[in-house]
Amino acid sequence: MLLLSGCTAAPAPTPSRPAAHPTPTSSPAPTLHPDGAAAENLPLFTMVVDQVWASPSKTSAQAYVDALATAGFTRADMQMTADASTVGNPAESIQFSVRWGSTQCLVGQVGPSTGDPVTAVLPQLAGGRCLIGTTPSTSGAQ
Numbered sequence: 001m002l003l004l005s006g007c008t009a010a011p012a013p014t015p016s017r018p019a020a021h022p023t024p025t026s027s028p029a030p031t032l033h034p035d036g037a038a039a040e041n042l043p044l045f046t047m048v049v050d051q052v053w054a055s056p057s058k059t060s061a062q063a064y065v066d067a068l069a070t071a072g073f074t075r076a077d078m079q080m081t082a083d084a085s086t087v088g089n090p091a092e093s094i095q096f097s098v099r100w101g102s103t104q105c106l107v108g109q110v111g112p113s114t115g116d117p118v119t120a121v122l123p124q125l126a127g128g129r130c131l132i133g134t135t136p137s138t139s140g141a142q
Contacts, residue, residue, distance in 0.1 A: 059111070
């Protein structure tokens, strides 16, 4: 006796939908707030400093000033320290600043002795200056 059994196809598995993953949202790029407080402008200042630090011009104080001016900061309100010693050796640390309002400064510091760039909002020195340094030249933007 021959017994035949009927074969039925098993139902095809339904494709599973991958679990929904939250899509990371990127923060908008920092922008200049001319009428805002220094703290509101620190994110843009920091972003510009980080970009120059990642470039071949990272040891040039003028490069930071030029990039900050391009970002919209007022060159006349900036100061910088020397990026070379009096005998021409690279400075271990350079600083640059933007005077903000009548009491505050955005200050950046970079260099081999600093490690990663440092930025901060600090009070102005007497006479409305931010650093004991020079006002940068007008080479570059703004």
